Amino acid sequence: MVTVAEVFRALFEGFVVSVEIFALTLLFAIPLGLVISFGSMSKFKPLKYVVKFFIWVIRGTPLMLQLIVIFYGPGLIATWAVNTGSTNPLVMWLATWTVMERFTAVIISFVINYACYFSEIFRGGIESIPKGQYEAGQVLGMTKTQVFFKVVLLQVVKNIIPPMSNEIITLVKDTSLARVISVYELIWAGQAFIKSDGLLWPLMTTAIFYLAFSGLLTFVFGKIEKKLDYYKN
Amino acid sequence: MSVLEVKDLKKSFGKTEVLKGVSFTLDEGEVLSIIGSSGSGKTTILRCINQLEIPNSGYISVGGEIFFDGTAEKENAKQRRMKQRLVGLVFQDFHLFPQYNVHDNLTLAAKLLAKEREDYKENKKNIIADIEAKADELLKKVGLSEKKDSYPCQLSGGQKQRVSIARALMLEPKVLFFDEPTSALDPELTGEILKVIKSLADENMTMVIVTHEMSFAKAVSTKVIFMDDGVIAEEGTPEDVFDNPKSERTKAFISKFED
Ligand SMILES: Nc1ncnc2c1ncn2[C@@H]1O[C@H](COP(=O)(O)OP(=O)(O)OP(=O)(O)O)[C@@H](O)[C@H]1O
Ligand SMILES: [Mg+2]
Numbered sequence: 001m002v003t004v005a006e007v008f009r010a011l012f013e014g015f016v017v018s019v020e021i022f023a024l025t026l027l028f029a030i031p032l033g034l035v036i037s038f039g040s041m042s043k044f045k046p047l048k049y050v051v052k053f054f055i056w057v058i059r060g061t062p063l064m065l066q067l068i069v070i071f072y073g074p075g076l077i078a079t080w081a082v083n084t085g086s087t088n089p090l091v092m093w094l095a096t097w098t099v100m101e102r103f104t105a106v107i108i109s110f111v112i113n114y115a116c117y118f119s120e121i122f123r124g125g126i127e128s129i130p131k132g133q134y135e136a137g138q139v140l141g142m143t144k145t146q147v148f149f150k151v152v153l154l155q156v157v158k159n160i161i162p163p164m165s166n167e168i169i170t171l172v173k174d175t176s177l178a179r180v181i182s183v184y185e186l187i188w189a190g191q192a193f194i195k196s197d198g199l200l201w202p203l204m205t206t207a208i209f210y211l212a213f214s215g216l217l218t219f220v221f222g223k224i225e226k227k228l229d230y231y232k233n
Numbered sequence: 234m235s236v237l238e239v240k241d242l243k244k245s246f247g248k249t250e251v252l253k254g255v256s257f258t259l260d261e262g263e264v265l266s267i268i269g270s271s272g273s274g275k276t277t278i279l280r281c282i283n284q285l286e287i288p289n290s291g292y293i294s295v296g297g298e299i300f301f302d303g304t305a306e307k308e309n310a311k312q313r314r315m316k317q318r319l320v321g322l323v324f325q326d327f328h329l330f331p332q333y334n335v336h337d338n339l340t341l342a343a344k345l346l347a348k349e350r351e352d353y354k355e356n357k358k359n360i361i362a363d364i365e366a367k368a369d370e371l372l373k374k375v376g377l378s379e380k381k382d383s384y385p386c387q388l389s390g391g392q393k394q395r396v397s398i399a400r401a402l403m404l405e406p407k408v409l410f411f412d413e414p415t416s417a418l419d420p421e422l423t424g425e426i427l428k429v430i431k432s433l434a435d436e437n438m439t440m441v442i443v444t445h446e447m448s449f450a451k452a453v454s455t456k457v458i459f460m461d462d463g464v465i466a467e468e469g470t471p472e473d474v475f476d477n478p479k480s481e482r483t484k485a486f487i488s489k490f491e492d
Contacts, residue, residue, distance in 0.1 A: 136328035139283050140342035141317045141404060143310065150341060154332045231331050232386040 007193060007202045014189025015209045017103075018175040021185065022213075025110040025171060032111060033118030040123055058116040064177050066113055071105040071181045106178045110171075117167055125160035126152070158228045165221035169214045186210070234297070236261045236439050237282075237408050242291035244277055251277050252288070253463035259408070259456070262437035266450035266471075269460030270486060275443040278460075279410045282441075283322045284313055295319045296407040318346070321401035323411045327393045329385040335396050336381045339368040343403050364403075371399040375429050391422035398429055409433070411442040427453075447490040451475050459483045 039051035058066070081091045129152050137147035176187040190203035235258035244252040251274045259265050267275050280286040282293055284300065293300040296319050329338050343364045347353055353360060372378050375395040385393055394414055401409060411430065415423035427449050433440065434453050444450050450457060450471065457474040459467040459482075467474055467483040478484045 130328070132324060132326065132328035133330070135285055136324065136330070137342070138285065139317060139320070139322045140400070141314050141346055142342055143314065146345050150345070151330050158332075231384045233331050 002193065002197050002199070007199075007205070010189045010192070011186065011202060011206060011209065014184060014186040014206075015213075017178075017184060018172075018186040018209075019213070021103075021106055021110060021175040021178055021183075022171055024107050025114050026168065028107070028111040029114035029118055032115035034122055036115055036119035037122035037126065040119060041126065055116045055119060058113055059120075063109065063113045063174060064180050067106065067109045067177060067180050070109045070112075071102065102181050102183045103178075105181060106183050110174070114167070114171060118164070121160050121163045121167065122156070124163070125156040128159050129155055154228075155233050158233060161221060161225050161228065165217065165225075168221075169217055172210060172214050172217065235259060236296055237441070238292070238294045239278070239282065240292040242278070242281060242293065243289045244274075244281055244286060245289055251463055252281070254291075255460075255463075255465055257458060257465065257468065259439060259441065261407075261439055263439055263456055264434050264454045265441045265456045265458060266454040267441065267443045267458045267460060268445070268447065268450060268474075268486070269458075269466075273460040274463045275460050276412055279322060279412050279441065279443060283320055283410060284317060285322075318404045319407045321404065321406035321409045323394070323398050323401050323409065323414050325413045326417045327385075327390075327397045329393055329397055329400070331385050334382050334384050335372065335377065335388070336368055338385070338396060339371065339400050339403050340364050342400075343367070346404070367403060368399075371402050372396075374432070375399045376425075389422065390418045391425045394418065394426050395429055398426075398433075408439045408441060411440065411444070413443055413445065415444070415446060445490075447475070447487065459486065461486075 036051060036055065039047055040055060042048045042051070078091050078093075081088070133151055133155070134147055137151045142150070175185055178185045179188040179191075186206050186209055187203070190206040193199040193202040237259040239258070240256045242252050242255040243250065255274070255278060257265070267278065269275055277286065281288045282295070282300065288301055290303055292302045295316070298316050298319060300316055330341065333341060344361065347360045347364065350356075350360065369378070369381075372381060375398060377392060377395055377399070380388060380392060380396075385396070388396065394417075398409075398414070414430070415426050418426065423446065427446065430440070430442065430449075431453055442450070442454070452471075454471055457467075457469065457471050458465050459474060459478075459480075461480075461482050466480050467478055474483065475487060478487055
């Protein structure tokens with residue numbers, strides 16, 4: 001019979017992986033999202049439409065499916081190609097991709113997915129700044145860079161805090177999708193006790209971890225929002 | 234010598250020609266009012282002079298510096314920026330920077346510009362102190378010394394507009410432009426703005442004011458231009474334009490404002 005302590009140790013191990021997925025996704029998806037948002041606002045039409053199409057595909061399909069495609073897709077295609085006799089080095093390289101670390105596949109899928117969601121939030125935030133703010137800066141002799149960093153940026157940050165906090169709290173729960181490609185995380189850790197010991201409560205207990213984590217995030221975002229409350233855009 | 238010269242200024246947006254050849258000059262200390270119906274191109278004139286729009290053709294100079302003579306594209310961003318300091322623009326809806334308090338709204342641009350001075354490193358303390366003093370002096374001038382630490386969202390429309398006038402004056406422009414500075418305000422607040430503009434006129438500030446306040450235009454300006462469909466339909470002293478308008482369009486326009 002497992003002890004309560006053993007259950008919690010296992011859950012905690014799963015939780016650490018979930019937090020890693022969460023943190024790495026944020027770390028890479030925020031800058032990538034910024035790049036994608038600039039692409040989606042580009043004056044160069046072909047780039048803009050390609051980026052918008054990409055965002056549509058990523059936001060229009062389930063993250064679970066993207067995980068599977070990223071993890072198995074390239075290998076499947078390459079295996080098929082090898083079977084039909086291709087010796088193209090790129091294909092050979094892709095064929096090795098099935099042995100890519102599962103965790104890496106999770107991070108790649110999550111980063112791409114969340115970067116697209118973030119990019120739309122950034123675009124909305126940037127486009128909501130009135131043209132007059134840029135013009136006021138310009139007639140006062142500021143450079144474009146100065147206007148962006150000294151005038152526009154903080155206003156954008158203030159605008160995007162609420163939607164970002166929503167999205168980031170969703171990410172906490174989305175980390176559980178990683179188990180689709182057998183990455184051990186919090187839900188998996190809880191579920192394991194059903195099979196091994198016939199216990200359901202460990203799985204239910206995972207809720208405490210999710211709640212604590214999202215509670216902490218809600219608190220942090222609340223603080224940031226308060227901090228920016230001293231003015232109205 | 235004229236401090237502002239505009240010659241045969243033309244500007245189109247797509248296929249619509251908004252300015253069809255506008256010419257005028259302004260001497261130091263003069264106050265020019267530009268009147269005319271909606272869509273006649275008044276704002277576009279100010280935006281062209283303030284480098285917010287690139288004209289299609291024509292010539293613009295301020296204080297002897299050529300702002301536009303058809304070769305604007307060849308200029309680099311820094312040259313344009315340095316010229317920008319010769320003119321100031323007060324917008325209809327203020328465009329104050331919401332995250333900065335009144336004092337910082339005034340000093341932000343000046344402090345950034347000061348960093349480009351060669352003596353900035355040695356003289357940093359004095360330069361900053363001068364900027365602060367200048368801001369205090371201008372806030373006093375527009376009667377807002379006690380609002381120094383307030384944020385724009387805490388001010389009335391009239392107060393915001395006075396801050397934006399002070400902000401525009403920080404860089405000591407040779408010509409100050411106003412685009413309907415009272416149009417976004419409640420009627421009872423227009424007086425405080427007109428008072429500030431009047432006091433600037435009394436100090437011989439060269440100004441160009443786009444306005445629908447006819448009696449104010451008449452009282453404060455030395456020169457009036459009536460714009461009609463992209464051209465100057467009438468031009469002269471306030472007495473000429475308001476009391477003895479020559480063109481029918483001017484007569485019709487002015488009679489609308491008489492009560
Ligand atoms: N960026 C733009 N793109 C297209 N058309 C424009 C643009 N800016 C102005 N226009 C058009 O140019 C014409 C003149 O506009 P402008 O703003 O200069 O008029 P105005 O005399 O200032 O009018 P108002 O009294 O309403 O402010 C209008 O018909 C307007 O629709
Ligand atoms: Mg206008």
